[in-house]
Amino acid sequence: MDLRIAHLYPDLMSIYGDRGNVIALSQRARWRGIDVEVRPYTVGSAFDAAWPDLWFFGGGQDQGQDVVGADLQGPHGESLRRSIEGGAAALSICGGYQLLGHEYLPDDAPPIPGVGVMDVRTTAGKKRWVGNLLVESEHGTLVGFENHSGRTYLGPLARPLGRVLVGGGNNGEDRTEGAIQGRTIGCYLHGSLLPKNPRLADLLITWALERRHGSVRLRALDDSLELAAHAQATEVARSRP
Amino acid sequence: MIRTALAVVVGKATRVALTTLGRGATALPGLVTLTVDPDAVARLSDRLAHGVVCVSGTNGKTTTSRMLADIVRAAGWAPIHNRSGSNLDRGLAAALLASSTWSGSPAGDVGIYEVDEASVPRVLARVTPRVVVVTNLFRDQLDRYFEIDALARRMGAAIAGLPASTALVLNADDPIVAQLATGHRGQVIHFGVDDPSVGGAVPQAISDATRCPRCREPLAYERVILAHEGVWSCPACGLARPDRDVAASSVALGADSSTLRLAGGVQSVIDPVVVPLPGLYNAYNALAAIAAARALGIATQTASRAIASFRPAFGRQETVSAAGRTIRLLLVKNPAGFNAAIGALLETGRRPRLLAALNDRDADGRDVSWIWDADFELLAPAVEHAVVTGIRSGDLAVRFKYAGLEPGRIEVVADGRVAIDRALALTPEGGELVLVATYTAMQDLRAVLAAMGHVAPFWED
Numbered sequence: 001m002d003l004r005i006a007h008l009y010p011d012l013m014s015i016y017g018d019r020g021n022v023i024a025l026s027q028r029a030r031w032r033g034i035d036v037e038v039r040p041y042t043v044g045s046a047f048d049a050a051w052p053d054l055w056f057f058g059g060g061q062d063q064g065q066d067v068v069g070a071d072l073q074g075p076h077g078e079s080l081r082r083s084i085e086g087g088a089a090a091l092s093i094c095g096g097y098q099l100l101g102h103e104y105l106p107d108d109a110p111p112i113p114g115v116g117v118m119d120v121r122t123t124a125g126k127k128r129w130v131g132n133l134l135v136e137s138e139h140g141t142l143v144g145f146e147n148h149s150g151r152t153y154l155g156p157l158a159r160p161l162g163r164v165l166v167g168g169g170n171n172g173e174d175r176t177e178g179a180i181q182g183r184t185i186g187c188y189l190h191g192s193l194l195p196k197n198p199r200l201a202d203l204l205i206t207w208a209l210e211r212r213h214g215s216v217r218l219r220a221l222d223d224s225l226e227l228a229a230h231a232q233a234t235e236v237a238r239s240r241p
Numbered sequence: 242m243i244r245t246a247l248a249v250v251v252g253k254a255t256r257v258a259l260t261t262l263g264r265g266a267t268a269l270p271g272l273v274t275l276t277v278d279p280d281a282v283a284r285l286s287d288r289l290a291h292g293v294v295c296v297s298g299t300n301g302k303t304t305t306s307r308m309l310a311d312i313v314r315a316a317g318w319a320p321i322h323n324r325s326g327s328n329l330d331r332g333l334a335a336a337l338l339a340s341s342t343w344s345g346s347p348a349g350d351v352g353i354y355e356v357d358e359a360s361v362p363r364v365l366a367r368v369t370p371r372v373v374v375v376t377n378l379f380r381d382q383l384d385r386y387f388e389i390d391a392l393a394r395r396m397g398a399a400i401a402g403l404p405a406s407t408a409l410v411l412n413a414d415d416p417i418v419a420q421l422a423t424g425h426r427g428q429v430i431h432f433g434v435d436d437p438s439v440g441g442a443v444p445q446a447i448s449d450a451t452r453c454p455r456c457r458e459p460l461a462y463e464r465v466i467l468a469h470e471g472v473w474s475c476p477a478c479g480l481a482r483p484d485r486d487v488a489a490s491s492v493a494l495g496a497d498s499s500t501l502r503l504a505g506g507v508q509s510v511i512d513p514v515v516v517p518l519p520g521l522y523n524a525y526n527a528l529a530a531i532a533a534a535r536a537l538g539i540a541t542q543t544a545s546r547a548i549a550s551f552r553p554a555f556g557r558q559e560t561v562s563a564a565g566r567t568i569r570l571l572l573v574k575n576p577a578g579f580n581a582a583i584g585a586l587l588e589t590g591r592r593p594r595l596l597a598a599l600n601d602r603d604a605d606g607r608d609v610s611w612i613w614d615a616d617f618e619l620l621a622p623a624v625e626h627a628v629v630t631g632i633r634s635g636d637l638a639v640r641f642k643y644a645g646l647e648p649g650r651i652e653v654v655a656d657g658r659v660a661i662d663r664a665l666a667l668t669p670e671g672g673e674l675v676l677v678a679t680y681t682a683m684q685d686l687r688a689v690l691a692a693m694g695h696v697a698p699f700w701e702d
Contacts, residue, residue, distance in 0.1 A: 011451045015380065015388070020613030020643070027643050043459075061388040063452060131607070145608040190610045195639045225642050228653065229635030236601065236632065 001213055002035040003205065006052035008080075008096065009060070009068050010040045016147060018058030018093050020192025024201050025054070025208075032219050034209070043071045049079035054089045054208035057096030059148075059190065065095045069112050072099060077115050084117045089183040089207035093193065097178070097186030098122040098150055118181050119155035129168030132237035133189055135177045137162030140199045142177075143233045144189030152188075154179050161187050166241045183207045196229040282330065283367045285337040286352055291318055293352035293368055294533055297361050297396075298376030298418070300578045301526040303554045304518070305376055306355045308530035308547070313351050315547040316539045321349035330363075351537075358392055362399035372536040373400065374410040376529050378417045379468055379577035380614070381606070393417050393454065400425060408536040410529060413483045414470040420454040422483070430536050432487040432528040435504055439492050439521065440466035455480045467521055467584075468577040487532040487541075492524050496589040499524050503531075503541065514545045518558050520585025522578075556683045558585070563661075563695040565670045568596075570687075571677045574606070576614035579677075583620045586675060592623050593675040596664035597641075598631035598657075598682035605679040609636045617644035626667050629653050630660035631682045657689045 007022050026036045041047055041055075060068065072080070084090055092100045101120035104112045126149070133146040142162060151171035154160060160170070161178025169177035169188065178187030185204070187193070194201040202218050209216040286293050291313070296306040310320040323336040333354055337347060356364050358378065365373075375396070380389055400409065401424035412418045413431035422429045434440075451469075453460050458477030465471040474481035490504035501514040501524055516527040527548050534544040553559045556572030571586075573579040586593055601607050621644035629638045629651060638653050654660035668674040678686055690696045 014614075016608065017610030017613030020610070020640075023613065023643050061390050063388075063390045063457060067452070067457065145610060147608065190608065191636075192610060192613045195613070195643055196636065222648070225635070225638050225648060225651070225653075229639045232633065232635035240607075 001033075001209065001216075002037070003029045003208055004051055004053045005036065005038045005208075006041045006055045007038055008055055008057040009042045009064070009071075010058075011042055012064035012068050013058045013060035013096055015061055015064075016059050016094070016145075016190040017192050018056075018096075018190060021058070021091060021093070021194045021201075022056050024192065024194035024198075025056070025205060028198065028201055028221065029205055031221055034205075041076075043067060047076045047079035049083040049086075052083060052088050053211045054091070054204060055080065055083070057090065057092040057100065059094030059096060065099070068095075069099060069104075069114075072115055073113065080115055081117055084182070084184055087183070087211045089204055089211070090117070090185065091194075091204055092118075092184070092186040093190060094146075094148055094188055097188065098152065100184065100186055101152065102155075104150065117184055118179055118186055119157035120152050120179050120186065121155070122150040122152045125149045125151045125172075127172065129172060129188075131167055131241050132233070133167035133169065133177065134165040134234060134237040135162035135167075135169070135187075135189070136165055137178075137200075139203055140197070141165075141230075141234065142187075142189060142193070142197050142200060143230060143237055144187075144191035144193050144197075146188040147190060148188050152179075152186075157181055161185060166237045191233070196226055196233060198223045198226045280367070282333050282337065285334075285347055286368050288347050289321070289350055289352050291351035291537065292371030293354060294372040294374065294537070295354045295356045295361070295364060295368070295370045296374045296376070296529075296533070297356045297358055298374070298412075299358060299379040299381045299575060300581065301376040301522060301529065302355045302357070304523060304526040304557050305374065305529045305533075306353050307554050308527060308551055309374075309533050310353050311551055312530060312534045312539060312544045312547040313353070313537070315543050316534075316537075318351045319349040320351050320353045321347060322353040323355055333364075358396065361396050365399040365403065369404065370407055372408045372410060372533055373403070374529055374533045375412065375418045375421060376526065377412050377415045377468075377470060377577070379575055380611070381575040381577075389417065390454075393421070397421050397423065403427070410532045410536055411483075412470065412525065412529070413485050414466055414472070414525075416460060416469065416473050416480075416482070417454055419483055420480075423455075428536065429483075430486045430532045431483045432525075432532040433482070433485040433489075434466055434470075434492060434521075434524065434528070435485060435488040436491045437464070440464045440471055453478060453480055467525070467581055470525075487528055487535060489524060489528060492521065494521060494524075494585075494588055495519065501527065512542075512545065515549045517549065517551055518553055519589065520558070520581055522581035522585070523558070556678070556687075558582075561690065561696050563674075563690065563693065564665050566665055566668045567673045568665075568690070568695075569673055569675050570683065571675060572683050573615075573677055573679060576611055576616075579612075579615035580619075582677070583616070587619065587623055591673070591675075592625045593620075594625045594664065594668045594672065595627040596660060596674055596676045596678075596686075597627055597629050597637055598660075598676070598678035598686055599629075599633040599637040600631045600679050600682040600685070601633050602681045604681050609633050612636065612640045617641060620644065621646040624650065626650050627652070628660050628664040628667065630655065630657055630686075631678070657686050658693075661686065661689055661693070 128149040158179040160176035405427035408428040413433035453475035456478035463472040489501040
C-alpha cells in the first residue's frame, strides 16, 4: 500500500511549523509499513491533479499568501478543485484554510477569491488571536496554537471541526473552530496540529488511503508520547490561554 | 537635566539596595530611572565620546556585541554594554547607570547596545547611533514578532530615518538584511562569507526569503550557506548580494573554534582570525564584529586579537564541568539558531548525549510550533540518548520521535534537577553532555546547576 501526499506551496506557505503535519502523516503511515511519497506543488510546477491522495496546505506570511492566492486563480486552482471533488482528502491550516474558502475580504481592498472547495468566508479583523487553542471535536479534544486576525464564517455546507474550549477559533464570536466538508479539513490550529493529535492524523491517513485502496483499517500504534504531549499542552492551554 | 540627575541617583540607589540584598540587578534600577526620566537613555547616551553602536538581528546579537565590547576595550575604550536579555529600555538604562557616577557622568565612552529586532524603531527614534549592525533576520517567535516581512519593513523605515553620519554594518549574504540599506545616505559596510567550499546548493527547509525583498519574484541561489544566507540574486529585478567590504575568503571549521582568512586589500596580509567558538554562525558573528570595528575606525588587527581571546556568553557554546563530565550549553530560540548550533555539533562528528529543554514562557516564544521547522531529522540519527524536560517536554519528545529517534532513547523527566542527574548518569565519566534549551529553560537549568555548585549563581552576561 502507498500514500501520496501533495504539499502545497511548501516554499511560500511554510511558517509556524506546519510542515510537522506532513512529517506526522508520513511517519505514522511508514510505521505501519505503508510507502509514502511527498511531492511539492508550487508556483511554476505542473499540478498533476490525478496524483495526490491528500493535499496539505499550511499557513504563510502575507507576502507568500498574495503570490499563492494569485497562482490559485489560474489552472492550479482548477486542478486542486477537481482533485478534491474527485475524492482526495485535504488538511489546511490558517492561510491555507482561508484560501480553500470562497473568498477573503480585506479591510480596504477588493475581495480575494479562494479555491471555493470549502463553504467558508473570511473577513479581515482588527484583533489578532494569538494563543493556545483548545477544541472539543467528534475526533477527540484538539490542542494547538492560533495566530490570526482573519475571521472565518461557515456556510451551510461546512460543519465546524469543533467547539472552542480555550481561545478564539474561527471568528472569536460563535465558539466554532475549523471546518469539515467532505474529506477536507480546515482550521487555525498550529502546533504542529497532527503530531500531538494523532487520532486526527489517522483519520486523514484513512481518508487518503481509501481513495485508491478501498476500505482501510489502520493498525494501532503506541501513542504514549503523543498522548502525554497532548495532555501537557491541554493543561497549559487551560492554565495559560 | 535636573530630572536626569535625579533619575540617575534614585536608579543607582535601587541598584545598591538590590546588590546589598544579594539580588541580581538587571532591570529594576533601570525601571526606577526611566520612571523619573523617560528620556534618561537618550540623554546619557549623548554624553558618550565615541558614540553608540546598536547591534540587532535575530541570532548572534549577544555574541557579536560581546565580541565588539572586547574589541573596543582592546582599543583602549570603555564600553557600556547591556549584557543580559532583560527588558530592553530598562536593561539599557541599568547598564548606563551601573557605569555612571552618582552625578550622571558616564564612566564609559562608547555604548554597545544589544537591541531586539522589534525594538529597533523605538530605540532609533530616541538614540542616533554612530553604527547600526544587523546580523541576520530569521523567523523567530512568531507570537511576539509576527512575520519577518513586516518586521523588515519596520526596521527599514527606522533605518531610512537615520542621518548620513550613521554607518550601517549589514550581512550581505542575507537578502532581507542587505535590503535594509535602501534609502540610507551614509556609509554601509557589508560583511559575508566568500569561501566557495562553505555551504551547498540545496536551500534549507525554512523559507524566510524565497522571494526577492524588492520585487517579490523568486530569488536564485548560487550557494546556500546558512538558512537563507548565501550567494543570492533576483533574476527578475537584478537585485543581488552586495559587494563585501569585510569578507572571509576561507573558513576552516574545527571542533571548538574556526579560522577565517579575510579577503581583500591590505587585510589579506594580516594573520588569520581565530574565532574560539565552533560553528559557521559564530564565524558570521566575528565578521560582524570586525566590520563594526572598522566602522568605528578600529584596526582589523586589534579586532582580530580581541576575538582570539573571546569567552562565550551565557549558553552560547559555553562549557561547564559537572561530576567529572563536561556540559556544553546551547541556547536555542528559533529554527535557524537551532540548525546552526546543531550543525556546529554534527560537523565535529559527535554522537551527542542530550539534555533538551523546551519552555513556552514569553521569552521563549509561547508558540512551540517552531520546533517542527528546525531540522531535528539531521540531529536524530546521531543522538545517543535524549533526556527531555521543560514545560513543553511532551512536544519536544514527540519532535524527537518523529525525527526518527527511537522512543527507547528518549526519556521525559519533568523535574529539572532529576533531569540533570539522569542526563549526567547517562554520560560516561570524562564525556560531554550537550544541553540544548530555550531561554527560560536554560535559566531554570542553570539555576539548578548553580545550586549543585557547578556554575556561578548570577546571570553574568
